[in-house]
Amino acid sequence: MLDTKDLKQIGLILGVCLFLDLFWLGARGEYHSRLFAEIQKSPLSIRFLPALAVYILIAVAVWYFVFQVAATNVAKDPAKAFAVGATLGFSMYGLYDLTNYATLKGYTLEMTVVDMAWGTFLCGTAASVTSYLLK
Numbered sequence: 001m002l003d004t005k006d007l008k009q010i011g012l013i014l015g016v017c018l019f020l021d022l023f024w025l026g027a028r029g030e031y032h033s034r035l036f037a038e039i040q041k042s043p044l045s046i047r048f049l050p051a052l053a054v055y056i057l058i059a060v061a062v063w064y065f066v067f068q069v070a071a072t073n074v075a076k077d078p079a080k081a082f083a084v085g086a087t088l089g090f091s092m093y094g095l096y097d098l099t100n101y102a103t104l105k106g107y108t109l110e111m112t113v114v115d116m117a118w119g120t121f122l123c124g125t126a127a128s129v130t131s132y133l134l135k
Contacts, residue, residue: 009067012133014059016126021055024118039106058123061088066127076135078128085127086120093119 002010025032036044066084067075074080093116100107 006063006067009130009134010059010063012130013062013126014055016129017055017058017062017122020122020125024122035106035108035111039104058089058092059126061092062123062127062130066131075131078131078135081131082124082128086124088127089123090116090120092123 033044062085065088066081074084097107097112097115097119101109101112
């Protein structure tokens with residue numbers, strides 16, 4: 001069962017992910033809109049409830065692997081937390097992007113590589129910042 005400390009950690013991770021991703025998507029919004037319009041032949045349309053579910057899953061996964069599974073020697077060290085979070089981000093975003101690249105004709109190699117790098121950074125940074133703030 002999750003306690004208050006767990007929920008605080010998950011909330012911090014979620015907040016960092018949302019903050020960073022809103023900045024990233026805002027900075028590259030035109031690119032993403034153009035790419036997805038080309039792929040799906042209609043303007044990009046976000047379904048906010050499933051999008052929120054994605055962020056919650058990311059936050060819970062980072063929390064679980066950084067602050068639960070590896071908690072004894074990782075959660076209190078921001079550099080180690082970054083490494084575990086980044087590995088998890090690379091894996092999660094890699095599965096998503098490589099699947100898209102393999103199955104969607106218009107999904108580009110550039111988008112695959114850039115998004116995988118972003119997911120690596122995003123999850124690593126969320127884990128590291130949360131580790132630092134909870135010290």
